[in-house]
Amino acid sequence: MAEVSAEARIEAPAGKVWAQLTDFSSYGEWNATHTSFPKGGPAPLELGATYEENMKLMGFPAEVVWTVDELEDCRLLTTRGKGPMGVNLAMRYALAPAQDGGATTVRIEGEFTGAAVSLMGGKLKDSATAALQESLRKLDGLVTP
Known part of the structure; x- marks a missing residue:
């Protein structure tokens, strides 16, 4: 298993960050691993929605079928693929x-499991x-002026 995470404070309200995060038509403008949605992103974005994504990680292309596992508007999106x-x-x-509502802390966590992961876990x-x-x-x- 490989677990990864990153966090950043973005100087924009959570609603604005959420709108960009869930705008799948512009997903490739910010998501570094995304290459395309062969059939479009999840429409509508709701619990249990499934969608296909083409990605590139470590220079290798991958096709992933995602399912929306958790969804709280402007707070949480969890997908499993x-x-x-x-x-x-x-x-x-x-x-x-943030307390004043003018900034948002965004945390992304990822988890990769499977036999192939153990072979290349560190990389x-x-x-x-x-x-x-x-x-x-x-x-x-994209969200801050």
Whole structure:
């Protein structure tokens, strides 16, 4: 198993960050691992919704079928996915608004399990952590003026 996480404070209200985070038509503008949605993103975004995503991690393409596992508007989105070679993935996006409501702490956590993960655990963890950090930088750039 490989677990990864990254966190950033974004100087924008949680509603604005959430709107960008869940706008699947512009997902590739901030998500560093995303390449495309072959059939579109989850529409509508709701518990149990499934969708396919093409990704690239460690330079390798992967097709993942995701299911929305948890959903709290403007606070939490958790998805679970099945990828190639028996790899299972989980992604959790948690938003915590600041006391004054003008900024939001965004935390992304990922988990990769399966036999193939144990073979490349260290490299996968480093690559995925870097991708999460890059994604948060890009997300910040899209929602803050």
